[in-house]
Amino acid sequence: MTRLHTFLTRNLWAQVLLSVLGASALVLLISPGESPTAVLIRVAFSSLGGVAVLLAVRRKEKRATGTDTTGLVTLDGRIRSGEVPTDPAEREALRALVAKRLHRTRHRPWALAFLVLLFGGVAVLTALTAGPRQTIGFGILAVAFPTWIYFQGRKQVRRLHRMREALREEEPGVTQHAA
Numbered sequence: 756m757t758r759l760h761t762f763l764t765r766n767l768w769a770q771v772l773l774s775v776l777g778a779s780a781l782v783l784l785i786s787p788g789e790s791p792t793a794v795l796i797r798v799a800f801s802s803l804g805g806v807a808v809l810l811a812v813r814r815k816e817k818r819a820t821g822t823d824t825t826g827l828v829t830l831d832g833r834i835r836s837g838e839v840p841t842d843p844a845e846r847e848a849l850r851a852l853v854a855k856r857l858h859r860t861r862h863r864p865w866a867l868a869f870l871v872l873l874f875g876g877v878a879v880l881t882a883l884t885a886g887p888r889q890t891i892g893f894g895i896l897a898v899a900f901p902t903w904i905y906f907q908g909r910k911q912v913r914r915l916h917r918m919r920e921a922l923r924e925e926e927p928g929v930t931q932h933a934a
Contacts, residue, residue, distance in 0.1 A: 835914065837921070
């Protein structure tokens with residue numbers, strides 16, 4: 756699983772390809788009468804905004820850490836494993852990455868609420884305008900996807916907080932004072 760994560764982190768094109776194919780398969784499952792080519796083109800085109808956001812986030816993280824894609828993969832692996840680097844330059848880069856990612860999570864509750872409202876609204880509209888197959892399919896998606904996003908996001912935020920504390924506690928040359 757770690758090798759797959761490393762490969763996907765290094766290769767943005769693979770992330771985009773898997774996302775587009777997965778979304779296309781889901782659309783075809785919910786609406787089986789549509790042309791697979793038309794669905795693939797529509798999903799790919801509608802994914803351009805997400806790709807642009809992903810590229811912007813990656814560029815900002817590279818700038819904040821002063822590293823390249825391989826360096827980001829290494830730092831991300833350290834966050835996932837909880838391993839604190841001993842090299843001062845790598846510690847500083849990891850500290851910057853953790854701060855950047857934690858800063859990005861500040862609006863997370865509002866974004867999750869918006870996502871739930873968005874999926875709920877589309878589920879209601881689907882129920883009013885489509886058949887039972889589409890309604891059930893989208894209803895399952897409307898529950899499963901925000902739930903998955905919530906729990907995966909919490910796990911990542913916990914990792915970031917643990918790493919931030921570990922970087923603070925293990926700073927070389929800093930003595931810890933008892934409270």
